[in-house]
Amino acid sequence: MNLFSDIRALVTDALAQMEQAGELPAGLDTANVTVEPPRDPAHGxxxxxAAMVLAKPAGRKPREIAETLAARLAADPRITAAEVAGPGFLNLRLAPAEWQGVIRAALLAGADYGRSTMGNGTKINVEFVSANPTGPMHVGHTRGAVFGDALAALLDFAGHEVTREYYINDGGAQVDVLARSAYERYREANGLEPQIAEGLYPGDYLIPVGQALKEKYGDSLIDRPEEEWLAEIRVFATDAMMAMIRDDLALLGVRMDVFSSEKALYGTGRIEAAIERLRAAGLIYRGTLEPPKGKLPEDWEAREQLLFKSTAFGDDQDRPIQKSDGSWTYFAPDIAYHWDKIERGFDQLIDVLGADHGGYVKRLQAVVKALSNGRVPLDAKLIQLVRLFRNGEPFKMSKRAGTFVTLRDVVEQAGADVTRFHMLTRKNDAALDFDFARVLEQSKDNPVWYVQYASARVNSVLGKAAGQGVETSDAALAAADLARLDHPAELDLARKVAEWPRIVEISARAHEPHRIAFFLYDIASDLxxxxxxxxxxxxxxxxxEGEAATTAAKIALVRAVGVVISAGLGILGVTPAREMR
Incomplete structure (x- = not known):
C-alpha cells in the first residue's frame, strides 16, 4: 500500500473528469503532478x-483549476478538507481512517511493506568497489562498498533486477608492481633481506603471500631473472589479493554477484571489437589533441593518436584510446568492459567511483551512449573521502597495510552495523567524518544508536504487552480496533509510517540510499x-492497564514502526537491534 500513490491517482482521476466536463482541455500531460507532504504540517x-503545473498548458489561472479540483476531491470520503493556498497549491486533509488503515496494511505486508513495483523488473548493473587487486581495502573503499551495496538493495526493493559487480583492475602496470613486491616477500621467506625499493608495496599483508610462494616454489625462483617468474607470481599474488578483498567485503556483509577481469579483455579481440563498433559509427579517427589545461603549447608535444569522438555526446574533448606506440590507453579496456555490460542486456548501468574519477565520468557516459545508441543510461556516483577522528581529533591507526587504514581496521573498531549505517549518514558526494567515539556513543546525536534504540524499544514494548496478555502477532494486531488511535500524536506517527513507500521510490529514483538513513532517524525520533x-x-x-483493546491498537502502531525500521535497516545492510546493551 502506498497512500501517497493512491491519493495521486485520486487527483489524476479528478483531472480526467474535469477534462471530460470541459473544465480542462483534453490531452493534458499529468506526469509532473505530485502529491507529497506539505512543507508545514499545519497546512494539511x-x-x-496539479493546478500549478497544468495552468500554462491549459491556458487557465492556477487558482481557478485548484478551486474546481478541490470541489471534486472534497466529494471523496477519504478527503475531509481540500483547501486552496497561495497562487494555486492545494492542501488536503485525510480522514483518520486512512492513516489507521496504513497501520493495518503495514502489519499485513510485514517485511514487504514499502516494497515497490516501480522498477518493473528493469535490469540494473551496479559496479562498485573495483579496487586495484594490490592490497587490502582501505577506509575509502569501505564507504564505496557500503554505498554500492545499499544502493543495490534499495533498487531491488523498488522492483529492479539488480546485479552487483566488481571490476578487477588486473590489466595495468600496478599488478606488475604487486608481483615484484610479492617476490621480495618470497625472498624474505627464504631468509634473505627483502629489497622494498621505492615504488613497491611495503605492507605486511604481503608477508603471508611470500610464505605461500615459498611453500609452492621452495627456493627455485631465487636469483632467477624477472621474465621467468613475473607472469606466474603476478597471477598468484593477484589471486591472493582478491581472496583478501573478498574476505574484507564479507566482513562488511557485502557479496558480489559477478567479478569481471580487465586482464580477460586483452588478447581476446574484445577491445578491438568494441573499438570497431565505434569506428563503424564514425566515432573513431586519428588526430591530435590540444594541450591540457594549464600546460603551455611549448611544453606540449602534439602526437597523432587514435581518438574517440566523445564531444559528440557532451564530453569536453575527444579522448585517446590508443597511444602513439600502438598500445591501448587505460580508457580502451573500459570501453570494452562497458560494451560487455551492454551486451549482457542491462537496461541501466551505475558506476560507483572514487572522487578522484570526477574527470572520467563524461567520457564513460559518452561511450556508453555511443555503444548503446542512447538506449542504456550510465549514472556515475562519486564517493567523497572519509576522515577518521576520535573525540574530535584526527585519528591514525597502526597501518598494517603500509600506507593506509584498512576496512578491517575500521570494522574491528566500530563493528559492521555501525560502520555501514554511519557511512550512509551523508550523501555520497559529501565528505564524511567518521569519529570512533561518536559512532559508538549512546545519545540522540548518534543516529546509529538512536535508530537501533527505537528498534529495541519496539521489541521491549511488544514483550511488555504480551506479558499483559495481549496477542502481539502481526495478524492479531492488524485485526485490532485501530479507530482507537485517534490522538493527534498517534496519527502523526501513522503518517510517518505512510511515508515509507514514498521514500523508497524517491530514494530509488535518485539513487540515494542515504535518504533511507535520514528517514529512519526521523521515524525513530517520532517514536x-x-x-x-x-x-x-x-x-x-x-x-x-486493564484496556486490552486500546493496548492492542497502540501496540499495532508501535509494531508498524518496527516493520518500517526493520525494512529500512535491511536495505542499509544493518541488523535491527532486539535489545540495547
Whole structure:
C-alpha cells in the first residue's frame, strides 16, 4: 500500500473528469503532478501541485483549476478538507481512517511493506568497489562498498533486477608492481633481506603471500631473472589479493554477484571489437589533441593518436584510446568492459567511483551512449573521502597495510552495523567524518544508536504487552480496533509510517540510499517522542492497564514502526537491534 500513490491517482482521476466536463482541455500531460507532504504540517496532510503545473498548458489561472479540483476531491470520503493556498497549491486533509488503515496494511505486508513495483523488473548493473587487486581495502573503499551495496538493495526493493559487480583492475602496470613486491616477500621467506625499493608495496599483508610462494616454489625462483617468474607470481599474488578483498567485503556483509577481469579483455579481440563498433559509427579517427589545461603549447608535444569522438555526446574533448606506440590507453579496456555490460542486456548501468574519477565520468557516459545508441543510461556516483577522528581529533591507526587504514581496521573498531549505517549518514558526494567515539556513543546525536534504540524499544514494548496478555502477532494486531488511535500524536506517527513507500521510490529514483538513513532517524525520533509524551500523558502510554483493546491498537502502531525500521535497516545492510546493551 502506498497512500501517497493512491491519493495521486485520486487527483489524476479528478483531472480526467474535469477534462471530460470541459473544465480542462483534453490531452493534458499529468506526469509532473505530485502529491507529497506539505512543507508545514499545519497546512494539511498532503499537498498537490496539479493546478500549478497544468495552468500554462491549459491556458487557465492556477487558482481557478485548484478551486474546481478541490470541489471534486472534497466529494471523496477519504478527503475531509481540500483547501486552496497561495497562487494555486492545494492542501488536503485525510480522514483518520486512512492513516489507521496504513497501520493495518503495514502489519499485513510485514517485511514487504514499502516494497515497490516501480522498477518493473528493469535490469540494473551496479559496479562498485573495483579496487586495484594490490592490497587490502582501505577506509575509502569501505564507504564505496557500503554505498554500492545499499544502493543495490534499495533498487531491488523498488522492483529492479539488480546485479552487483566488481571490476578487477588486473590489466595495468600496478599488478606488475604487486608481483615484484610479492617476490621480495618470497625472498624474505627464504631468509634473505627483502629489497622494498621505492615504488613497491611495503605492507605486511604481503608477508603471508611470500610464505605461500615459498611453500609452492621452495627456493627455485631465487636469483632467477624477472621474465621467468613475473607472469606466474603476478597471477598468484593477484589471486591472493582478491581472496583478501573478498574476505574484507564479507566482513562488511557485502557479496558480489559477478567479478569481471580487465586482464580477460586483452588478447581476446574484445577491445578491438568494441573499438570497431565505434569506428563503424564514425566515432573513431586519428588526430591530435590540444594541450591540457594549464600546460603551455611549448611544453606540449602534439602526437597523432587514435581518438574517440566523445564531444559528440557532451564530453569536453575527444579522448585517446590508443597511444602513439600502438598500445591501448587505460580508457580502451573500459570501453570494452562497458560494451560487455551492454551486451549482457542491462537496461541501466551505475558506476560507483572514487572522487578522484570526477574527470572520467563524461567520457564513460559518452561511450556508453555511443555503444548503446542512447538506449542504456550510465549514472556515475562519486564517493567523497572519509576522515577518521576520535573525540574530535584526527585519528591514525597502526597501518598494517603500509600506507593506509584498512576496512578491517575500521570494522574491528566500530563493528559492521555501525560502520555501514554511519557511512550512509551523508550523501555520497559529501565528505564524511567518521569519529570512533561518536559512532559508538549512546545519545540522540548518534543516529546509529538512536535508530537501533527505537528498534529495541519496539521489541521491549511488544514483550511488555504480551506479558499483559495481549496477542502481539502481526495478524492479531492488524485485526485490532485501530479507530482507537485517534490522538493527534498517534496519527502523526501513522503518517510517518505512510511515508515509507514514498521514500523508497524517491530514494530509488535518485539513487540515494542515504535518504533511507535520514528517514529512519526521523521515524525513530517520532517514536521516542511519543514514548516520552506518555510519561506526562498516561493516555498516550503504549500499554494501558486493564484496556486490552486500546493496548492492542497502540501496540499495532508501535509494531508498524518496527516493520518500517526493520525494512529500512535491511536495505542499509544493518541488523535491527532486539535489545540495547
Amino acid at each position: 496532510d498532503m499537498a498537490t501541485n 521516542h517522542s511519543l514514548w516520552n509524551r506518555g510519561n506526562d500523558e498516561p493516555a498516550l502510554r503504549f500499554v494501558q
